[in-house]
Amino acid sequence: xxxxxxxxxxxxxxxxxxxxxxxxxxxxxxxxxxxxxxxxxxxxxxxxxxxxxxxxxxxxxxxxxxxxxxxxxxxxxxxxxxxxxxxxxxxxxxxxxxxxxxxxxxxxxxxxxx
Amino acid sequence: xxxxxxxxxxxxxxxxxxxxxxxxxxxxxxxxxxxxxxxxxxxxxxxxxxxxxxxxxxxxxxxxxxxxxxxxxxxxxxxxxxxxxxxxxxxxxxxxxxxxxxxxxxxxxxxx
Numbered sequence: 513x514x515x516x517x518x519x520x521x522x523x524x525x526x527x528x529x530x531x532x533x534x535x536x537x538x539x540x541x542x543x544x545x546x547x548x549x550x551x552x553x554x555x556x557x558x559x560x561x562x563x564x565x566x567x568x569x570x571x572x573x574x575x576x577x578x579x580x581x582x583x584x585x586x587x588x589x590x591x592x593x594x595x596x597x598x599x600x601x602x603x604x605x606x607x608x609x610x611x612x613x614x615x616x617x618x619x620x621x622x623x624x625x626x
Numbered sequence: 627x628x629x630x631x632x633x634x635x636x637x638x639x640x641x642x643x644x645x646x647x648x649x650x651x652x653x654x655x656x657x658x659x660x661x662x663x664x665x666x667x668x669x670x671x672x673x674x675x676x677x678x679x680x681x682x683x684x685x686x687x688x689x690x691x692x693x694x695x696x697x698x699x700x701x702x703x704x705x706x707x708x709x710x711x712x713x714x715x716x717x718x719x720x721x722x723x724x725x726x727x728x729x730x731x732x733x734x735x736x737x738x
Binding site for chain 1: 658667668669670671672675711713725726727728729730731
């Protein structure tokens with residue numbers, strides 16, 4: 513049973529560019545959440561997708577957008593990259609409707625903005 | 627979300643018990659208490675959660691204070707693999723909301 517997978521593993525971009533990160537949820541899961549983790553900090557919630565719609569959003573600007581596909585996979589897009597966007601981007605999946613939706617995390621995508 | 631405080635770091639010896647404290651003094655009645663951990667170079671992983679009663683699972687035990695304003699994660703016999711950052715918080719997440727609210731966490735070092 514494959515867990516949460518993310519691609520690419522590492523990415524280097526320059527300021528002003530756009531980036532797309534991808535996530536495949538754990539088999540059987542229908543919800544995907546994205547988190548940003550700066551060096552030495554805990555992960556910060558960006559947004560969550562369920563049924564191809566954004567259900568919740570954290571305190572991130574509109575430059576951060578996402579999408580969920582019918583197969584439950586998801587993309588995170590960041591436009592007009594800033595140096596401060598350099599971080600580990602984590603994807604987590606879960607199953608809505610359970611009593612407690614434990615989230616399963618992928619290994620992350622390390623984004624460096626130069 | 628409730629305000630949460632944890633010690634920045636703790637140390638333990640291998641095969642000894644570890645008690646990781648967490649204060650969530652502004653917890654409200656329906657808030658869960660969550661614990662996740664993050665091993666080096668990995669994404670976070672779920673450890674345990676609770677509402678009012680103490681909880682046990684294969685990984686750890688969770689002791690919840692009677693007033694629910696604090697909790698303690700108990701690793702009964704620490705191993706080197708338990709060295710990680712341990713995150714605790716309380717909110718309504720964990721049901722259909724799903725939003726996890728990590729703080730700074732406690733860095734646990736386990737000595738052989």
